Amino acid sequence: MLDGAEVRCRESSLREILGELPQHIAEYLTRKYARATLLLCSNKITEVFMLSEVIAGVVGRVVTQGLTPYSAGFYLGRLRKSKPRFIPSINLLQEMFRETRELINAFVVADEGLKPFLYGGDILRKSVVGCYEPVRKGEVVAVLGTDKIVYGLGLSRVEGCEELKSRKDLEEVASNVFDVGWYIRGEARGERKYKG
Amino acid sequence: MSREVRELAERYGYRPYMVSRYLEMLRDYREVENMLRAFEESLNQVVRCNTLKLTDCRELVGRLERLGFSLRSIEWCGEAYEVVREPEKPSLGSTHEHLTGLYYLHRGKASLIPPMILRPTKEDLVLDLAAAPGGKTTHMAQIMRNEGLIVALEPSKERIKILRNNVERLGIKNTVLLRLDGRVSSKVFGGFFSKVLLDAPCTGEGIIMIDPSRKTKTTLEDLMRHHEKQKELLRSALGSVGSGGRVLYTTCSVAPEENELVLSEVLRDWEDVKVVSLESPVKLAPPVTEYYGIRVDDRVRFCGRTYPHTHGMEGFFICLMELR
Numbered sequence: 001m002l003d004g005a006e007v008r009c010r011e012s013s014l015r016e017i018l019g020e021l022p023q024h025i026a027e028y029l030t031r032k033y034a035r036a037t038l039l040l041c042s043n044k045i046t047e048v049f050m051l052s053e054v055i056a057g058v059v060g061r062v063v064t065q066g067l068t069p070y071s072a073g074f075y076l077g078r079l080r081k082s083k084p085r086f087i088p089s090i091n092l093l094q095e096m097f098r099e100t101r102e103l104i105n106a107f108v109v110a111d112e113g114l115k116p117f118l119y120g121g122d123i124l125r126k127s128v129v130g131c132y133e134p135v136r137k138g139e140v141v142a143v144l145g146t147d148k149i150v151y152g153l154g155l156s157r158v159e160g161c162e163e164l165k166s167r168k169d170l171e172e173v174a175s176n177v178f179d180v181g182w183y184i185r186g187e188a189r190g191e192r193k194y195k196g
Numbered sequence: 197m198s199r200e201v202r203e204l205a206e207r208y209g210y211r212p213y214m215v216s217r218y219l220e221m222l223r224d225y226r227e228v229e230n231m232l233r234a235f236e237e238s239l240n241q242v243v244r245c246n247t248l249k250l251t252d253c254r255e256l257v258g259r260l261e262r263l264g265f266s267l268r269s270i271e272w273c274g275e276a277y278e279v280v281r282e283p284e285k286p287s288l289g290s291t292h293e294h295l296t297g298l299y300y301l302h303r304g305k306a307s308l309i310p311p312m313i314l315r316p317t318k319e320d321l322v323l324d325l326a327a328a329p330g331g332k333t334t335h336m337a338q339i340m341r342n343e344g345l346i347v348a349l350e351p352s353k354e355r356i357k358i359l360r361n362n363v364e365r366l367g368i369k370n371t372v373l374l375r376l377d378g379r380v381s382s383k384v385f386g387g388f389f390s391k392v393l394l395d396a397p398c399t400g401e402g403i404i405m406i407d408p409s410r411k412t413k414t415t416l417e418d419l420m421r422h423h424e425k426q427k428e429l430l431r432s433a434l435g436s437v438g439s440g441g442r443v444l445y446t447t448c449s450v451a452p453e454e455n456e457l458v459l460s461e462v463l464r465d466w467e468d469v470k471v472v473s474l475e476s477p478v479k480l481a482p483p484v485t486e487y488y489g490i491r492v493d494d495r496v497r498f499c500g501r502t503y504p505h506t507h508g509m510e511g512f513f514i515c516l517m518e519l520r
Contacts, residue, residue, distance in 0.1 A: 050369075054321070054345045058372055065384055067374060074369040092368050118295060127422050140254040149296050183365040 008067050009041040011056070017048065020085045022139070024104045028096045029076075039072055046079040047071075060142060084140045087153060087177060093142045094150045103132040106142040107154065107164075114145055118181040123154050126169035131161035141174055152179030200225060208232040210411045214401070221452055221484050227505070231450075234504035235404040240278040241300040243267065244335065246366050247275055249298055256298050263291060268411055272477035273308050275338075276415055284357055297365040299439050300334055303406050306502045306510040312337040312477050313516060314444040316391050318343035323389040323436050325378035325396075325429060328355035330362035330456070332395055337368040347389070351377040379428045382435025387519075390441050394433040396426045398447040398454045402511025405504060419453055426458045434519065436467055440474070443517045450503065452484045452492075455513035459499065460492040463517075471495040472516040480514065481506060 008158040016025045016035060037056040051059060051073040059072050077088040097103055108126040109117065113127020123143065135141055143152045154174025156165045163171055197216050204225075205212040210232070218228045243260070245253035252349045253275050257267050264283030272277045279288060288294060288301050302308065311332050318340050327333045327348035336346055348363075348371050350356040354376050363371055376384070378394070387417050397416045399422055400407060426447070433443045463469055474480060480500025485492055499515035 052343075052345075052370070055370070055372055058321075058345060058347060061388075062372070062374065062384075067376065067384070070356055070373040070375050071363070072372045075364055089364070091364065091369075094367070114292070118292070146290065149292075151292070151296065180297075181470065183297075183361040184289060186293060 007041050007043050009039055009063060009068055010061075011051075011060070013036040014041045015037060017079065017086075020079055020090075022086065022105065024134075025086070025088055025092070025096070026085040026163075028100065032099070038076075039069070040079075041068070047127070048076040048079060050074040050076055055083040070101070080174075083138055084155065088142075090150050090152065090178070091182060093153075097142075097144075097150065103130070103142075105134055105140075106130075106132040106144055107135075108132075108146060108148075109151070110146060111119045114143075114151055117143060117176060118150060118179050120176050120179065120181065120185075122172045122176050123166040124169065125164065125171045125173050128164060128173060133161055133162050135160050135164070140177060143174065143179070150179075154180055204229060204232065205300045206506060208236070208411070209408075211414075213416055214411070214414075217451065217453075220488055221450070227501060230505040231503060231511075233265040234508075235408075237405060237504070239304040239405050239510065240268075240280055242270070242287070242305050242308065243279060243292065244273075244300045244302060244308065244338075245275040245277070245332075246298055247338055248301065248367050249296075256293060259298075260291070261294050270305060270308070273312065275303075276302075278305065295365070297367055300366060301358055302331055303403070304510040306362050306402075306507070306512040307331055308335065309476060309502070309512065310393060310444055310446040310514055311339055311519070313474055313514060314391055314393055314442065315500045316340050316344070316346075318474060319387075320344055320390045321388060322346040323381060323385070323392045323433075325381060325392060325433055325436075326350065327373075327395075328352065328359040330359045332393055333359070333371060334362055334366045334368055336393065337363075337366070337370055340370060342368060342370050346371045347385075348373050348394060349376045349378050349381060379432050380420070385436050385459065387436065387438035387441065389436050392433045392436050392441070392443045394429055394445050396429050396445065396447050396458075397452070398422055398426070398449040399451060400453045401449040401454075402502075402504075402513075403448045405511070410435045413436060419451065423453045423458060426454055427462050430458060430462045431465075434462070434469060434517070437519050439519055441519050443519075445515045445517065446511075447513050447515065450501070450511035452487045455501075455515075456484045456492045456496050456499065457487065457490070459515055460490075460498045463493045463495055468520045469495075469517050470520060472500040472518050474500050474514060474516055476514070478502070478507065483513070483515075 108130030205215040266281035267277035328350040483499040
């Protein structure tokens, strides 16, 4: 959750944030959750949650009493003021890949590359055994294992899968944005500095 | 304090007042020693397969077995397994399967029981009054198939982060997490909820096998502080359900001061609360009905306990109440 400065939450709708999302995520959410209620909680960054009807009712009740939910419903990701504008949650990506049965905007990484990644390390070219477009330099890319489970998110250092192929084995092709090891390492989830 | 109590306390490394209470509670010297001996035994950790992410738990078993773990099914909880052998590496907390939320790691079997007794459904409005780190919250979400509502409260800034991490790691979508002291829930929500789980913060006198420091850590004053807080939490829990609503009170302590006596004192002011017979997946031991000459409220006889020496698990107390 957002630490530090005061957090403000308000209800919203998918339409309000669609322009901030990568196209494939916007399309998926529109298809599946067009009428959902969203909750946007902001200080320096904005966290986006999707609420069921019953959860929206409780959140409304809580907010009117001057309380701020720490999290609510389905955490979709966070909006940023600069590029990358949206960092999706692991659960959103996993659900989207499972339901569409299609990998998109993703690197599939071999086990030996996953190990350092799960301790906060970056992704080297030699670890990537699959690449799925669109992959844009400076934008977020999903990091999956060969078991097709989402292990985290990277910030792509390459513009497309063709460029990835041209890189040398030990070149970094994605820097670690978030990995599932964070759940256990318990690091704070404040805004991170992006080198790219 | 008798010589035999002092000897037992010294032999097993306890504060003598604790052993003295155990003797009053169990009324049998040999049984007290059996319990203290059982607290010296280590417990198998328990893996609860996350059925929100896996449709077939055999997939998880296969993956963990390939890593060198041996699992044994827990017959009364279909999705849970005792870990009977572990490889040197990786640890159960660092496997990819754990990090990606394919399972929740419990320190013992007993903590599986309370959500199974409360049995929330997707129609329920559930309150988890002291939720972190989230074992029972996530178990209830799993029982509810990620539908309905669980409001999970946790006052600690650090512990609510752990709670959120576990909720997200397991892919749970039906919770609202609030950084709030459970003692104010009835003021905030009134009788909004249909089911409340109160896993009250306690001395941990039932998990000494996991944390042996608890043999000496708790003074009598600490124990009474817990007792007072537990009463406040229980009052708040009862004030958070409407008519027909249910409250499950549980602790990981064998101390009557944290269990039967809490119930007994609080229920005195709640004539319209009945204690419900427990439909438990394991046969529970009866509660303590008399303690240092105090007869506990008659309704408490329907509550239940687990003991390490008779159940082979942590010492838990469980009680299910219903508001008329």
